[in-house]
Each structure stands twice: as structure tokens, then as C-alpha cells.
Amino acid sequence: MLTISQLAATAGVTVRTVRHYHHVGLLPEPARDASGYRRYSAQAAVDLIRIRTLADAGVPLAHIDALLHAQPTEFASAITYIDVELQRKIDQLTDYRRRIAELASGERLVLPPEVVAILDRMRSLGVSERRIRAERDSWILMQALDSHVMPQRIRDKNASFDDPETMRLYLACDQSVDWDPHDPRLDRLIDDMDAWEIKHERDNSQPGYLKLVVSRISEASPAWQRIIDALTYRAERRRTAVSDTEVSTPATSDS
Amino acid sequence: MLTISQLAATAGVTVRTVRHYHHVGLLPEPARDASGYRRYSAQAAVDLIRIRTLADAGVPLAHIDALLHAQPTEFASAITYIDVELQRKIDQLTDYRRRIAELASGERLVLPPEVVAILDRMRSLGVSERRIRAERDSWILMQALDSHVMPQRIRDKNASFDDPETMRLYLACDQSVDWDPHDPRLDRLIDDMDAWEIKHERDNSQPGYLKLVVSRISEASPAWQRIIDALTYRAERRRTAVSDTEVSTPATSDS
DNA sequence: GGTTGACCCTGACCCTGCGTCAGGGTTGGA
DNA sequence: TCCAACCCTGACGCAGGGTCAGGGTCAACC
Numbered sequence: 001m002l003t004i005s006q007l008a009a010t011a012g013v014t015v016r017t018v019r020h021y022h023h024v025g026l027l028p029e030p031a032r033d034a035s036g037y038r039r040y041s042a043q044a045a046v047d048l049i050r051i052r053t054l055a056d057a058g059v060p061l062a063h064i065d066a067l068l069h070a071q072p073t074e075f076a077s078a079i080t081y082i083d084v085e086l087q088r089k090i091d092q093l094t095d096y097r098r099r100i101a102e103l104a105s106g107e108r109l110v111l112p113p114e115v116v117a118i119l120d121r122m123r124s125l126g127v128s129e130r131r132i133r134a135e136r137d138s139w140i141l142m143q144a145l146d147s148h149v150m151p152q153r154i155r156d157k158n159a160s161f162d163d164p165e166t167m168r169l170y171l172a173c174d175q176s177v178d179w180d181p182h183d184p185r186l187d188r189l190i191d192d193m194d195a196w197e198i199k200h201e202r203d204n205s206q207p208g209y210l211k212l213v214v215s216r217i218s219e220a221s222p223a224w225q226r227i228i229d230a231l232t233y234r235a236e237r238r239r240t241a242v243s244d245t246e247v248s249t250p251a252t253s254d255s
Numbered sequence: 256m257l258t259i260s261q262l263a264a265t266a267g268v269t270v271r272t273v274r275h276y277h278h279v280g281l282l283p284e285p286a287r288d289a290s291g292y293r294r295y296s297a298q299a300a301v302d303l304i305r306i307r308t309l310a311d312a313g314v315p316l317a318h319i320d321a322l323l324h325a326q327p328t329e330f331a332s333a334i335t336y337i338d339v340e341l342q343r344k345i346d347q348l349t350d351y352r353r354r355i356a357e358l359a360s361g362e363r364l365v366l367p368p369e370v371v372a373i374l375d376r377m378r379s380l381g382v383s384e385r386r387i388r389a390e391r392d393s394w395i396l397m398q399a400l401d402s403h404v405m406p407q408r409i410r411d412k413n414a415s416f417d418d419p420e421t422m423r424l425y426l427a428c429d430q431s432v433d434w435d436p437h438d439p440r441l442d443r444l445i446d447d448m449d450a451w452e453i454k455h456e457r458d459n460s461q462p463g464y465l466k467l468v469v470s471r472i473s474e475a476s477p478a479w480q481r482i483i484d485a486l487t488y489r490a491e492r493r494r495t496a497v498s499d500t501e502v503s504t505p506a507t508s509d510s
Numbered sequence: 511g512g513t514t515g516a517c518c519c520t521g522a523c524c525c526t527g528c529g530t531c532a533g534g535g536t537t538g539g540a
Numbered sequence: 541t542c543c544a545a546c547c548c549t550g551a552c553g554c555a556g557g558g559t560c561a562g563g564g565t566c567a568a569c570c
Contacts, residue, residue, distance in 0.1 A: 001396075002396070002399050002400075003546075003547080004546095004547075005545095005546070005547085006399045006400070007399070009399070010365075010395070010398065010399045014528085014529085015546095015547090016527095016528065016529065016530085017527085017528065019548095019549095020527070020528060024527095035535080035536055035537085035547080035548090036535085036536090036547080036548065037536080037537095037546085037547055037548080038547085038548090041392065042391070042392035042393070042395035042396050043392065045365060045395050045399065046362065046365055046391075046395070049364050049365050050358060050364065053351075053354050053355060053358055053364055054355075054358070055527090056351050056354070057351045057352075057354075057355050060526075060527095061526080061527070062526090075359075076359075079355055079356075079358060079359075082355055083352055083355055083356070086348050086351060086352050086355070087352070089348055090345050090348050090349065092311075093341050093344055093345050093348070094345065096308075096311050096312045096341060097312075097338055097341050097342070099308050099311070099312075100308060100309075100312050100334055100337055100338055100341070101334075101338070103305060103308055103309070103334060104330075104331075104334075107301065109301075109304050109305065109308055110265075110300060110301055110304050136297070137296070137297035137298065138297070140265070140297035140300050140301070141256075141257070141297050143265065144257050144261045144262070144264070144265045144300065145257075145261070258517075258518080259517090259518075260516095260517070260518085269557080269558085270517095270518090271556095271557065271558065271559085272556080272557065274519095274520095275556070275557060279556095290518080290519090290564080290565055290566085291518080291519065291564085291565090292517085292518055292519080292565080292566095293518085293519095310556090315555075315556095316555075316556075317555090511570100512569105512570085513568105513569090513570085514567100514568090514569090514570105515566100515567095515568095516565100516566085516567090517564100517565075517566075517567100518563105518564075518565070518566090519562100519563080519564070519565095520561105520562095520563090521560105521561090521562095522559100522560085522561085523558105523559085523560085523561105524557105524558080524559075524560100525556100525557090525558075525559100526555100526556105527554100527555105528553105528554095529552105529553080529554080530551100530552085530553080530554105531550105531551085531552085531553100532549105532550090532551085532552105533548105533549095533550095534547105534548080534549090535546100535547075535548070536545100536546075536547065536548095537544100537545085537546070537547090538543100538544095538545090538546095539542105539543095539544095539545105540541100540542090540543090
């Protein structure tokens, strides 16, 4: 006959675990000897090891008792289920290993690979990290709020990166963020961007595309604020001129 | 800006989980809007996903904060450690799958393969299940109490199964368990066993080997009780006779 | 402007599967 | 006789949330 610690050692568990199984009624309390110690038979070792085998496989203790007393058919199907679950866990852990390896680079976990590719492309084109982070954040918000527009946006973005003039302006904007608002280079940039807007007004559903590109963090940059103001003013002037000749609708002027 | 449920959905966790991470200080509390709702930035989504990536990999929440703010070198070595642990878990689960498959047959999990082979051999020789269970239990107790004698016992057991006469007596004993104590077949069996004992007295360290074989559950079987009594009596008589001629030591007689 | 259903808030208790501590009694070998 | 190594009961603690109670908000529709 075995003491509780001998039984526990045989099954590879702690004494506390054995007592816990008694407490929850999973393993029957054995007879006690004269001093009140529990004394176990060899059958108890068999039972305990069967219990541990199921518990190790992830079966909740509350289900094990019923399982061990089930009919062979039910038992077999339960075992099959447990095995499938184990395999699923193995696959999950394998996936977690992959994700852990990607932890070093921030966005790779959060965004789909196409967007990560766009961000990588921006990096290789020399776009500043600040701008890239802003871009990343806007993709994350887009994904959380209306993820269905993402495929179209991804196509648009790639298309604009394929156009050299768009790309040149994009990079110039990126670099201009810290310029003085009176920097003469800014005047040339505004002229070029306005020309771009005129050229693309037809095929772009919403006008002011380039304006949108820089608007998100414009409040932090006086130079960008000037770009937006200037482009808005010119676009308004153009629209007013067109309206005057067509339907005569006055437009609100914003300095 | 995201609400708590939008953030949670983005990271694939529950709202409760996000609040729990605030509670334990793992994710900083964001600013609230006018009605007291939490409002999250895209950066919060990045942070939360990085937290979940580590938590899914089994890192305790209490360690994650330090990990995310660690130096690149420490971070890298921690990641390596986590990855090793994950692989260890995968291997364990794979082993549990194997064990689960063996659950159907009781002793295979508990005893070393050599002993399982012995029990299988007994089964194929036609030994009763009752006797096999008794044998199994004695092996389990032996393993728990002095496992170092097992290799020798395994060799002994296999050797005795290789001897046809021993095997015949063993099987006869097994079958006699339910016989009437006055069954005439029992007399012949006792004669044969006594002859076996005499023949093996030299090379067997302790005498009464066959007696031991049946003694363990003898109290439950009148037939076996008779076998033991008879063999004991005859052995005593032999020992007394030898003693008388050699050193003249009287032996205690136990009827 | 009233209702409805989906969200949001805090605070509290509940769950599993044991670990661990307290405060004692027992056993077995030196 | 003493000591370490066991054994007993009972109780609280822990991670990582789930769930319920009891309320406030928001947005859309009628």
C-alpha cells in the first residue's frame, strides 16, 4: 500500500494535486490507516495516471469523471475530439512562434501584407519616419472603422506611387514639413501642386487630393498650413470663375 | 479615434480584456471624451496587439511591460527564450497526443514496456484477467516502492515463462482458484508443485517460490489456501528430516 | 421627441487548478 | 531522545479573465 506522496510520485504530480482531486470528487478517498493517513492501492495509481493523461491533454477536471465512466463508443469519440483539439493547439502555438518572430517590426502584426508593402516602399523612397508613422496610423484607423474600403485605397496608393510627378510632389511635401512658411521653395511647390490638381481634376473623384495627403497633421506644421490655405484659395477662385460663366453661384471666400 | 470595442475587435480580444490591461497597468488609460468614454489612438492598437502577441505566447502579463521596454539585446534574448519554450510546449502536446491514444488500455501508461510485454504474454497464454490484474498491481507497487529491483524481476519472470513445466503449473494454479478444496485434481496439482519445489530448491535463492506466486490473494480462495497449507507442511517435514540427520535442530510444527 | 438597441461606465463576485502558509500530529532512523 | 521527513485540515492567493448588476449614452428611426 502506498502513501500519498508515493502515489503522487508514481503519477508525476504533487501531493496537493492528489488532495485536490479528492476534494473535487475525481479520485475516491481511500481508507485511512490507524494514524489517519491515506493508504492507496495500485488501482489508485492507474486511476490517477488516467486522470492526469486526460488533464494534461486539456480536458477540464469537471469532465474527466464522466469521460472515464463513459461507454466505449462515446469514449472513443471524445478521445478523437480531444486529439483534434490538441492538434489545433499545436498549430496555434506554431503560429504564435511565427508572430513572435515578427514582433521586432511594429506594423507587420497589425496590418495586412499589402499595406506593409506600401509602408516599406515609402521607406525605400526616403519618406520620413514621422510621415510613415502617420500613414501607418491612418491605415490602422481605416482598418478598424471601414475596412471594406481598404482594397481600393491600396490600389490608389500604389498607382500614385507609380507616377513619377506625383511621387516627386509627395516627397517634396514630406520634406517641406519643417520649412519656414516664407521659404521661397514653398512658392514653387505650391505652383507645382496646383498644376497637378488641375491636371488630375477630371479623373479624380474628389478634388483636393494632394491637399488631403498633407492635411492630417497640418496643424503641427506652419509650412503645410500655408500650402493648404493657398491651394484652397486657388481652387475656390477657379470654381468661382467656372460657376460665374455657368450658373452664376457665388462661392464663400475663405481668405 | 476608436472606442473600446473597436479597439478590442482590431486586436481580437474582448472589451473586458482591454479594461483588465488598464487595471494592471499594462496598457495606459487613454483620454476620455465628453461622456467619459475611453478614446483610443492607432498607436494603442499597435501596443495592444504587441501585448497579445506576447501573452498568446505564454508570457505572464506581469513580465510583458518590462519586455516591451527592454533594450534590443535583452529583448532579442527574451524572444529566443520564449520561442524555445513554445517549441517545448509543442513537443509536450505532441507527447500528450501519443499518450491519449494509449488511454484505452489501462496499464500501458503506468508500467514500462517490458512489464507490459509480460502482461501481454500472460494474456496470450490464457491466464485469467483476475490474475493478470493482481500481477499488474504488484508490479505497480514494486515500481512505487523499490523500482530498482524491477530489472531482475523482469528477467526472472521471463525465465520462468520460458520453462514449460513451470508454465504448466502456473496455469493450473490460475485455473484452480475456484475449485472446491476437496477436488481430486487439487491433490495431483499439489504433488506436482511439491516435486517442482524439490527440483528447484537448489537454484532458487528463497524456497517456496510457487507458494509465493499464489499467496497474494490466497485468503479469497479456499483451494489456494489448501495448496499453501499442504506445501508448507511438506516443506517443513522435509526440513525437519534433513535437520535431524545433520545438526539435530527441532523445527516448530504448524500442522 | 420618444423609443429602441447597441454601446459605454464602475464595481463586484465567480471560475479553474492548483501553490503556499499555518498550525499541528506521526514515523523511522541515528 | 531527537530530528527530518512525512502526514493532516483549513484557509487564502494567483492569473486571466467571465459575468452580472445597476446605471448612463448614442444614433437611428418613427
